[in-house]
Amino acid sequence: MAGHILVLNTGSSSIKYELVDVRTHQRPARGLVERIGEERGRLTHHAGDGPAYERQERFPGHGEGLTAVMEAFEAAGPALDPVAVGHRVVHGGDRFTEAVLIDDAVIAAIEELAPLAPLHNPVNLAGIRVARKAFPGVPQVAVFDTAFQLTLPPEAYTYAVDRDWRERLGVRRFGFHGTSCAYVSRRAAELLGRDLAGLNLIVLHLGNGASATAISGGRSVDTSMGMTPLEGLVMGTRSGDVDPALAGYLARVDGLDAQQVERALSHRGGLLALTGTGDMREVRARDDAEARLALDVYTRRIRKYVGAYYALLGRVDAIVFTGGVGEHDAATRAESLAGLERLGIAVDPARNAEATARERAVSPAGAEVAVLVIPTDEEWEIARQSLALIGDSLTG
Template identity: 55%
Template sequence: MTPVLVINSGSSSFKYQLLDMDTERTLASGLVERIGDALGVARHTVYAAPTDGPAAAFLDATRTRELPIADHTAGFGVMLEAFESDGPSLTDSPPGAVGHRVVHGGARFFEPTLITPLVEINIDELAVLAPLHNPANLAGIRAARAAFPDVPHVAVFDTAFHQTLSPAAYTYAIDAEIAASHRIRRYGFHGTSHKFVSDAAAAFLGRPLSELKQIVFHLGNGASVTAIDGGRSIDTSMGFTPLEGLVMGTRSGDIDPAALFHLSRRAGMSIDELDDLVNRRSGLLGLAGSNDLRDIRAAIARGDERAMLGFEVYVHRLRSYAGAYLAQLGGADVISFTAGVGENAPAVRAGALATLGFAGVEIDPVRNEAPERGIRIISTDASAVTVLVVPTDEELEIARQTLGAARP
């Protein structure tokens, strides 16, 4: 068995997953949250081995505890106690490596990177580009390195997959000296998911990744779309921050910056108020009153006009990017949908591609509506473009990249 522990650390919580990379099966997972509050919560789940069939994980047992958790170091102590009491024991079988999700690697990190004190300094220095994420990621790294000092730790960056963007794709048309001095450019995010899905699509279809032109829609509360040519990201909807691009759960996506200038001058809104507006009070929440597509679809069924408009704006933006990326790629072989909305909302998938018949895209309504799970084709047999639903697994992708970087 080759166990790899994956850590996804936030400012007041962290998720973890232990995988056996010989079978790519999840052995255990958990969540430690409300770190720093009077009472924290720790949840640990152990998975039983399958008795037959593919090496999939089956739920065995979950235990939840409530206790004070002062900081990330204390949180890792709670996690280690859960592994020892509920299994699998990390004392008997310690991880061969620990992988860490890091949101922003700037233009410095373009591959999974062994963590050293210098790498930590760089992650900290890049926090100016992701102040809500990189400091939290770094806190998890430091706590994990203290807990597992004798194993390699690897940083896997959300931005790394998009380091293949050309200068024409990542450059903003503002004063070049100002942009360079403040590192303002398009970086892209969700790269781990886009890589996993594009690789999985090629493997599922039995076609070389290098020969495929793909469009991947990662649609969750945060949402992005990427054009991938031969396994390389050539364009992506998120930019300097995860705000740019598609309409999301609470984020506006693309907006004329002058609208914000107008709100500042005429409504007296501060920078912080504008930040809160476009990041936390916009998107589907701002348009339809909810950031949950299930609520919005239910409201549409009741005839709610606000919900109808919100859904139409959401889908309109998806179509705009689909058309743009068909042009950037010169056509597509595969279009994939992933993440919570992408995997579970047939109406979104159908709406996003409804006008792409000119490009040979044909959705099969029965396949699209089928309540299936797992990777599957939802286009017709006659469709010139294969349309897939591909469940993402960012933890597995991080584990794969971690194992590859950790091995000499």
Template identity: 50%
Template sequence: MSAVLVVNSGSSSFKYQLLEMDGERVLASGLVERIGEGLGVANHTVFAPVAPEPAAVPELVEGSPTFLDATYTEEQPIPDHTAGFQVMLDAFAAHGPSLAENAPVAVGHRVVHGGARFFEPTLITPLVEINIDELSVLAPLHNPANLAGIVAAKQAFPDVPHVAVFDTAFHQTLPPAAYTYAIDAELAASHRIRRYGFHGASHKFVSGAAAAFVGRPLEELRQLVFHLGNGASVTAIDGGRSVETSMGLTPLEGLVMGTRSGDLDPAALLQLARRGGLSIDDLDTLLNKRSGLLGLAGVSDMRDIGDRRDAGDPAAQLAFDVYVHRLRAYAGAYIAQLGGVDVISFTAGVGENSIRVRAEAMATLGFAGVEIDPARNETRGRGIRIISTDASRVTVLVVPTDEELEIARQTLAVAAR
């Protein structure tokens, strides 16, 4: 059995999954949070094995405790990430699955920013750690936390390879015309100002899964992938290569998001600084934490937006309209860049669950061959499903993303070299 541990580390928390890669099945997952905040919380879930057919084992009935997932919660001081990983190890020891029997052959780490230095999953060495640290100037909220998780994980698992999978790596195929900002070239180069793109693991996983589902080679397809969660991005993918993406130097650019503004005239910030007296930190907080759906309607969750729209709230209606307007604008622009599109996929929390967002985002794309089937769009399911009509020239899909599985696949590939 080949198991891979996937770690996604934040400044005061980290998530993990242990995956058995022969069957690509999750054995356990967890969240350790409130690190360094006095009383920490750790949740550890053990996933049930695949149940045999009842006919094969007559004494087992559906719902037998033998085949139920189980979640365990602990509260205790967790002063730092190293202590957090010990809590995780204790949870595996106490509740399973046994790490002696399911020892990870590698640990994969999500790292947000790889700049222009990292264009593929990379074995973590001391030099790589130095580079991740240096790239913190491009992602000060993310890379230091990712690095803290790497350091702690290497102490917990010192004898296996650790691999960094960068959010930005999938977008290193962007052509210069797509990643270059039209500002002073020397100044941009000296401060590494360019579009990098994010959500790379999700866009790569979804585009590959979509190609497999429609039964066509990835290399033949022109695809759009809408990753719509609290953070949101869209990527144009030509033959499996990212050629345009909405997020830029940071995850702030592009679509309207839960609390982020997305695209904004830069002069608006100058106006707010000069006339409104907002500092750089004030503007940072405004754009990242007080904008998007939250700034427009007072709530950041699309489900709440929907409830308020149904109740006649004009602010929620406007927020929804602005959100959809931006989706349509990017769809049209990216279809033009690709010269047409074969497959469009929706993924992540909003993309997978919001019937209205999908319907309205695609409503004006008939000119490009998009035709949504309302009944299919309203049918909920857990796997990949088609929401376009049989006559639609473009196949429109809902594809549940699995960033952890994508990270695990890439990690295993590097470890096997």
């Protein structure tokens, strides 16, 4: 099937995949392997308009999970003969400013950067290694979440910390969700009928992970996530911004070491810490003081970043909501921007409440600042960047 790119998004316990036709934007197949390493694993494979192909069994590791994906293509189609395999890699440090062809040196570099993203880079590498064995001779491309954010100016990425930490250990802000930001910023320009080079945008990627990014002329100029994906907004299980002295305090008064604090902030923080669940849908379904406080904390943090980035940009043409929460939770959109009318930012209740998955403006007609909802499409962005790297000739 010439012209198809297999996109693999390998998570800590999952493999999300899509087969993308780079000529037509169609998706002949997509699927998900979830709960890898658990007793009740599941593979769901969709090919065309037919019924889903499903398997429920234990997938001990990502190798077994990807083997099951190959078997799903054999059993339910379509025939799998990609011109390239595109991989999402979370952390590329300051080494990778764009997508790259994967070779042994790139794998070694991704491995070296694993301490910056210990939950992500190792499993991203697992997917790469398995795919190289499954498709020998097929170009493999790494697309980095951090790459889009490497346009940050020094005053945005520099932490005011010890010079040795900065120079020898590479301590700095990197930022994430770059693949999503690249896609939705281009789509925002097209939706507005404007040239991206002349636009100032604030992109709010709100999912289980969440970030705010200030974009000027298609370039990231500030972003809420930091050296790791922990900093910034309140997330499903991540705390976002806390006092850096918290770790020292907990060590003194409760005997916790740095690893224990980091794990707690990353896995037991955010909405989970405030309500017992990291799922925004479950929080919204409740009507109690705990849930209301969590929602206030969550949306207040977003509003604070919007205000800060407005001040930084000086002019904002559009605010873009994307990600699972940003695309589907009308109440979060409204509450996150409440009280910003003097800045020209408002949400139209009827437009915002519309139940649709399409791209749209949810601000009033003629608003000074457009508020847009744009479903992200990281898989297409990975395919697009992969194609740009390997060349149009391969799609003939």
